[in-house]
Amino acid sequence: EAQVTQNPRYLITVTGKKLTVTCSQNMNHEYMSWYRQDPGLGLRQIYYSMNVEVTDKGDVPEGYKVSRKEKRNFPLILESPSPNQTSLYFCASSYGRGINTEAFFGQGTRLTVV
Amino acid sequence: AQSVTQLDSQVPVFEEAPVELRCNYSSSVSVYLFWYVQYPNQGLQLLLKYLSGSTLVKGINGFEAEFNKSQTSFHLRKPSVHISDTAEYFCAVSETFRGNEKLTFGTGTRLTIIP
Numbered sequence: 001e002a003q004v005t006q007n008p009r010y011l012i013t014v015t016g017k018k019l020t021v022t023c024s025q026n027m028n029h030e031y032m033s034w035y036r037q038d039p040g041l042g043l044r045q046i047y048y049s050m051n052v053e054v055t056d057k058g059d060v061p062e063g064y065k066v067s068r069k070e071k072r073n074f075p076l077i078l079e080s081p082s083p084n085q086t087s088l089y090f091c092a093s094s095y096g097r098g099i100n101t102e103a104f105f106g107q108g109t110r111l112t113v114v
Numbered sequence: 115a116q117s118v119t120q121l122d123s124q125v126p127v128f129e130e131a132p133v134e135l136r137c138n139y140s141s142s143v144s145v146y147l148f149w150y151v152q153y154p155n156q157g158l159q160l161l162l163k164y165l166s167g168s169t170l171v172k173g174i175n176g177f178e179a180e181f182n183k184s185q186t187s188f189h190l191r192k193p194s195v196h197i198s199d200t201a202e203y204f205c206a207v208s209e210t211f212r213g214n215e216k217l218t219f220g221t222g223t224r225l226t227i228i229p
Contacts, residue, residue, distance in 0.1 A: 004157075033216070040123070042204060042219040043158075058216065090157060092217075102148070103217055105157035 002027045006091050006106035013081055013113055021076045021109045023091030029104075030095065032074040033058065034066065037088040037108075046089075049074055081113040116141050116209045120220035127195050128228045135190040135223045137179075137205030146208035147188045148217070149179055153201045161203070164188065175199070200227045 004025045013019055025032065033048035035058075045058030049068040063085055065077040074093075078085060088110050092103040119138045127133045139145065146165050150158040162173025169181040179190045188205060205220040 035219075040221055042118075042221040043217075044219075045216055048216065092158075102160055102163060103158075105150075105159070107157045108155075 002104065004091055004093055004104050004106040006089075006109050009107060009109060011109060011111050013111070015082055015113055016080050019078050019081060019111075021078075021089060021091075021111070023074045023076065023106060024072050025074075025091075025093040025104070026072065027093060027104065028071065029093035030071070032068070032091065032093045033103075034064070034074070034076050035090045035092065036060065037090060043090065046076070078111075081111075083113045085111065086113050087111060116145070116207045116218045118205050118207050118218055118220035120205055120223050122223050123221065124224045124226065126226045126228055129197060130194050132193050133191065133195050133199075133225065135203050135205075135225065137188045137190065137220060139186050139188065139205070139207045141186065141207065141209075147179075147181060148206040148208065149173065149177070149188070149190050150204045150206060150219075151175075151201050152204065152222075158204065161190070195225075195227050197227050197229065199225060201225060 007022045030051050034046040035043040037043045044060050046064050047066040049055040055066050090108050091106040094103045117140045148163045149161040151161050152158050161177050162171050164171045164181045172178045177192050202222045202224045204222050206217045209216050
């Protein structure tokens with residue numbers, strides 16, 4: 001089954017404790033990205049990757065890091081989480097480029113930073 | 115940069131009644147437009163998309179949308195809603211900027227079906 005898998009689904013952590021949210025897709029998509037969803041703001045892009053070892057900032061990259069060492073995986077790293085990073089996070093993947101820009105989303109990770 | 119406006123944050127509708135969820139976008143170039151649905155505690159799922167061709171696009175679960183270039187709108191419609199349509203709906207526009215195929219989302223419309 002084609003899917004994007006995120007882990008964990010729920011996470012509560014304390015300010016400053018490094019964490020990683022994993023994302024994996026099995027569709028051989030080149031393009032992957034991370035979004036955060038906040039009430040009244042919709043989804044905003046954090047980082048994206050056009051291929052292995054190619055990553056760049058989206059609209060709200062501050063406080064986040066990513067890496068793309070393999071095509072299927074695109075982890076999101078919070079080196080020193082803060083309460084304003086409490087949010088619902090989604091990983092997405094697509095073939096990218098024009099007509100194939102349909103994005104497939106993971107189930108989401110609800111992060112609470114206290 | 116593109117922007118997407120969903121004016122209605124919440125829309126209550128009686129079961130079996132028709133519904134229209136509004137979406138307007140800003141763009142001076144050709145766009146790809148999408149509607150995604152988010153059911154409670156789930157990720158986003160594609161409802162339908164407009165890439166080119168016919169301005170009336172049909173999607174899953176009986177939804178359709180009409181692309182109107184002159185009004186820069188892409189409203190979502192369903193002639194008769196069901197309880198299972200209760201969800202949040204997001205309009206999105208695809209934008210290519212420095213190689214980034216980014217989706218710009220509206221703020222969402224929460225559709226509540228009243229039995």
